Amino acid sequence: MWRRILFVVLIMTVLGAAGFVAWAWEPALALNPPPDRSSFDRELVQRGAELAAIGNCGVCHTTAGGKPFAGGRPLPTPFGTIHATNITPDPKAGIGQWSEAAFERAMREGVDRAGRHLYPAFPYDHFTRLTDEDVKALYAFMMTRDPVRVTAPANDLAFPLNIRLSVAAWKLLFFHKGRRQLEAGHDATWTRGAYLADAVAHCGACHTPRNALGAQKRGQDFAGGSSEGWHAPALNAQSPAPVPWTADSLFTYLRSGSAPLHGTAAGPMAPVVHNLGGVPEDDVRPIAVFIASVAGPPSPERQRMADELIQRLSNPETVGLAADGQPGAAIFAGACATCHSETRLRGAAGAINLALSTAVNAPDPLNAIRIVLDGIGPAQDRRGPLMPGFSGALTDGQIAQLTGYVRAQFSTQPAWRDLETTIRRIREGKDQS
Amino acid sequence: MNVPPRIHLSRRTLLAGGGALVVSFSLRAAMAQDAQSTGPEPRQAPLPGSLKGSPMLDSWIRIAADGSITVFTGKAELGQGIRTALVQIAAEQLRVAPAAIALVAADTAQTPNEGYTAGSHSMQDSGTAILHAAAQARDILIGIAAGRLSVPVERLKADGGAVHADDGRRLAYGELVAGNVLNVRAQPQSKLREASAHTIMGKSMPRVDIPAKVTGGVAFVQDLRPPGMVHARVVRPPSYSARLRDIDVKPVERMSGVLKIVRDGSFLAVIAQREYLAVMAMRALADAATWNENAQALPEEQTIFAHLEGLPAEDSTILNVGQPASGARMVEAAYRRPYQMHGSIGPSCAVAVMENDALTLWTHSQGVYPLRKAVAEMLKMPPERIRCIHVEGSGCYGHNGADDVAADAALIARAFPGRPVRVQWMREDEHAFEPYGPAMIARAKAALDRDGTIVDWQYQVWSNTHSTRPGAAGNLLPALHLAAPFFHPAPRPLPQPEGGGDRNAIPLYRLPNARVIHHFIPTMPLRVSALRGLGAYMNIFSLESFMDELAAAAGADPVEFRLRHLDDARAREVITTAAQHFGWRSSERLPSHHGRGFAFARYKNLAAYAAIAVELEVEHESGRVRLARAVAATDSGEAVNPDGIRNQIEGGIIQSASWTLYEAVGFDRMRITSRDWGSYPIMRFAGVPERIDVHLIDRPGQPFLGTGEAAQGPAAAAIANAIADATGVRLRDLPFTPERVKRAIGV
């Protein structure tokens, strides 16, 4: 009897496995002769460039010191390190022999030309919702870049994730191909913003919490997430920003990289705003409108507190030297106060009063610690806020004192715990994902 | 470096003591062998260099009874190596070791008045004066020795600080200088040492100031610490138009360690025992202050050029040759340069002390005499009661905040007499209040004949003044903020052949028909003054870009096109030298996105010649320009210190590349927004080329030609031309930021 049940279970498992493999298997698409660059309509290529900027393709697919889109950049995940691939039109090392259909399949279904499943670090769970025209434009853009003959290093993932078939299982559980119906009852700007933020900019990929298998938690869009060791704050009603974001302040932030009552983009957000700075305003404003709507109008209490804060910082009294005895106070006074004025909205070098800082008011001290360690600086000598890093100057204990002090002085949120441990882990390179 | 004593020196006290004989020795006898002594009476012939203004030899050279030699110059060390070069000149002509010479620079109590250390004049003016003064002093001493030893001068030789007779007898300089032997007028000509015999001039002698600078010696005005010194900071207004409305200073006054708060109208400063306390007190005062500001004081940054061209201008035609002509092809272009800042690494600093109604100011001002005059006017003091002593600051590159902070220090010292007061500007204040290089517009139009030769040339340049240097109190920043304020004097254009906004607006090329017009705009929306090169940076950038545009229209190679229009042999030589060393004729194709560009100019058409070739890469996706290499050839006449010249050219290329690729002062309707290195980035190591090669064409015996500003214009144009070569796109609006380049080259 048991043997029969066992036999049936075995057959079911084998059939199931076979069925799964059959389902999961994707064919290779034919090699395509690399299209002539001049065959692409110039305006289509231009649109593709804008979409690629909004979608930040170059940010992941370019490694430090490497050629654009040639891949190689390591992306740490909880499951190991994935290296972005070469998406230049090089026929051997890149996607030069991919047809438009192959490109579309990769974007919508997460399958490469050869039929292999792509790791969802490549956010096809967002790109799947791209319009056909936008896929075309992106293809036209990618195929007209400079080809680069460089192959990305192999991924470094633990078993069984290093077997791509496991991705098919993940897709079975978590991936929904194709368009999603957007909410009705919104104007064209909001709708456009919702599309761009979701399908192109994939904001939720960082700003949404993920489950143990690395998929975005359903129903918790924009409730806060992480990226490369940084905390991506909640953009919904749980936003920790002391001054609630509006469409206008978001637009200023996304387009210029800073907003006067919020601060400056840091960590993985910095290249995002850098790219958005070069994209038409008509694309950025709808995104700002949409993201502002994700949080919704602030509660009266939250608005009142924000107004009071701004009021207080706009009319400071004269203060003498801080006579505060806390150990972090002296560090703050000597290292930070020059730029991060305690009394005004803004200090030297355009730095905000930290009472306005999301990083200081966030549930997680990660961002505050990373900014203290590494500072903030625009890439390649561009214009932008410039803050020094203190990793060489301060010990773990001193940074813990400092961040503890800052949290107490500039936030009404509960104190961060285990600061020194967190700081040590960050310095040791743990918690990179 | 010693801080000079705070006493009022006069020439009389210095020369007092020693011998009684006043030997008025006629140099004509000493120069009897000089066959070139023809021409007008020497007293009426012009004296070389700054001897014109200070003809007495002992204004320049003094020799004490112990043989120690002091050389005086009115020029200041700005980091350009002038101290070293002047010592080399004096040492060579006096036949002493350089270490035997002490150089005193730019001190209103001790040195000649040579105006400003600017315009690359130091070698031409001071170097030439010292060259001749030293040679003539030497010959006076030889003459005296001849008398003492009863031998003719032909049997005498100066060497090692003594005069030697061929029979072995010798007299040290110190034994020869009794009395006022050097208190004689200079002669127009001197017996200079043969260039081929030079052992000191023409050598790359290591700079005398570098060892102290790399080992923590006292080297800068920022390092001065006279006993009893206190620290001060000025609370600067937030904008040009801001005036102090209200402030309660009592809480800050009560801070322990705060000595005094100085307020005069909108001029507000705090003095404290310790420096950091002064900074904290200043911030507290700034927090407490309220200001009246004009919300529309400044024009729109986006439309600044249209705004400038619309302002009233005084037009002068600085070149008008031939008749307007037409040709087979016509080319026209407009170029623009934004406000750019000096951005001195060390914000300006000064130390001042008021004692017994006499003021001593240690300052890195480029002109201690004009500064003294301005401070005297501001304080309503007689200039004789003010002594301005130059002490090095960080590189100033023209008129930066040095004079303003000296004025700050003067005001504060007057309010707190008896103690030396040190005033240090903050970075934000140096950025916001220093006078910038003015925004400029150039429009060029030219006609080419069928052979590709230029037959007509029209060039117009719009610019503010390039000098609001003190001389007048109204050009000192704090004077504008006093309760009884001074006002900007009406600006005037600097005349040709040097020029200001029109510096180098006249090309060196052969142009049969040409008109050049300078539109001088008196109204200054932003504070402006001299930035290294003045108008030459922009004009050379414009016309050397334009030459390339013409060459392209003529189907000619850019280097060959320039040679086609140049008769000046020295100009031709720097061009061919640079082109050859660069490998301009190489048929090797550059990699994709790479380009090469060439440019040439003679600074002010009077000073050094420079030709520069540049290779660069334009990163297609970002628009970033990556400099690969630069090759320069220069001709500075006789090169006193070849390495010093190389240093200036290398530095000038990199500084110009920074201006050209990164820099524009930002402003909104009310305030300057470029307040720190984040909001005004300049080139860092990542942007510097892989190599720069400088080839010097040395011309011993030729007059010295100022080189400190020779590279900036050609470097800018070479970069523009290389970008055009790399991308096919011609950029004409500085700076060539990645955003601008990307927008121009498209997707």
Next chain:
Amino acid sequence: MITLTVNGRTHQSDADPSTPLLYVLRDDLALNGAKFGCGLGQCGACTVMVNGEAIYSCVVPIAVLEGRAITTVEGLGTADNPGALQRAFIDEQAAQCGYCIPGMMMRAHALLQKNPTPSDEQIRAALQPNLCRCGTHMRILRAVRRAAQTLTSATATNPKEGVR
């Protein structure tokens, strides 16, 4: 009172603990090397070393420096007896105005202590935080290279010699 160890000597400082090190070095200890360039941690003219790390002394308060070894350019040698790095800068005439140079040297010193044979790329990357407005970059790079060569050959012949 805060005890500071600068170039091997201890000093008692009665300055307010929040005072940035730069002011104590310059005003109280009369050490001229580190310079005020911005006070914002952007230009590097104030660079000194603390326990082998190059730091901006203008934004580091003395409160955090007790028990840590501070090295300034004065600790590398004197005008009469310059150290290898200083010698290299003199030999290459790697200065125009010279204001940024001590900061450059300390940044370079920190690099050479960690990486005695840096590539050009590495030297450039290490010096990126330091500004030079005169454009002396090429010479600074040559001087650092030269110092690296001098030091590695010195270490090769005498293993005890090395970067101080």
